Amino acid sequence: MAIHKKESFSQKEQDLAEFAKALAHPARIAILKVLAQHNECICGQIVDVLPLAQSTVSQHLKELKNAGLINGTVDGPRSCYCINWKAFSTFMGEFSFLFNKLKVQNEKACC
Amino acid sequence: MAIHKKESFSQKEQDLAEFAKALAHPARIAILKVLAQHNECICGQIVDVLPLAQSTVSQHLKELKNAGLINGTVDGPRSCYCINWKAFSTFMGEFSFLFNKLKVQNEKACC
DNA sequence: CATATTAATCGTATATTTGCGATATAAAAT
DNA sequence: ATTTTATATCGCAAATATACGATTAATATG
Helix, strand or coil: CCCCCHHHCCHHHHHHHHHHHHCCCHHHHHHHHHHHHHCCEEHHHHHHHCCCCHHHHHHHHHHHHHCCCEEEEEECCEEEEEECHHHHHHHHHHHHHHHHHHHHCCCCCCC | CCCCCHHHCCHHHHHHHHHHHHCCCHHHHHHHHHHHHHCCEEHHHHHHHCCCCHHHHHHHHHHHHHCCCEEEEEECCEEEEEECHHHHHHHHHHHHHHHHHHHHCCCCCCC
16 A cells, blocks of 8 residues: 555544444454443453453453543453443544434435 | 454444444545535545545445445446435444443443 | 546555464462 | 462464556447
8 A cells, every 4th residue: 555545534534433443343342232231341251251362352452442432440450441431422423413414404315 | 363253243243343344434434424415426526525546436435335335326437326324324323222222221430 | 430438346565453372561369 | 489360462474454556347429
């Protein structure tokens, strides 16, 4: 690939894409579901219910954390994770807003 | 990567991840915005406003179409695209439902 | 029919993601 | 102090995604 082109899009477009990318793997969707059901989990609990190695789960958790969708705190030898509902709502709201806004003014039939 | 692991997740998890993946690039977000603003567009109109080559835009359109987020019909030598609002609403609804449902029963403080 | 227009596809290079085992780190338990 | 437990990180291999130019295909137009 010659050059990175992502930077040539608006910040908002990049942010939404980043959010979507964090959700763009079934393992991460599954992790979010587990976190939501238990309110908070340590890494090992998630490893137990996913068909992935510990190191792989840890990597997915890191990506979710980097995207701001989950919080993680060290708790003794464990790491405790939970969903960052605030960030989640913000992003979902932004998506709905963007596309609902556009949808309203634009529900005509098309090709 | 040794083996594909995506299949070991539920169909719903895979579907949501697929939807998110379609949105996981700023170019595709931008394309959806252009389509929403114009109701429908031919490929060339999109190429004109994006900082990408025609072949690259065509590829992104193909991905959006495969994900079911846009419709595309051949119109003479052109291809006409528009947003599939129905599919879009379905997916957005599924996301909101999944996470709002979980959120309601689960808004406690966490780590 | 020849040619221009429009878009899809092919081939290729490069970047990123995914996944795992091995190893490192850090706290807790013995 | 050593061992156990829990997690993160490193290094690697394989799969995917991104981007483009060149080519192809299909329809218009002169």
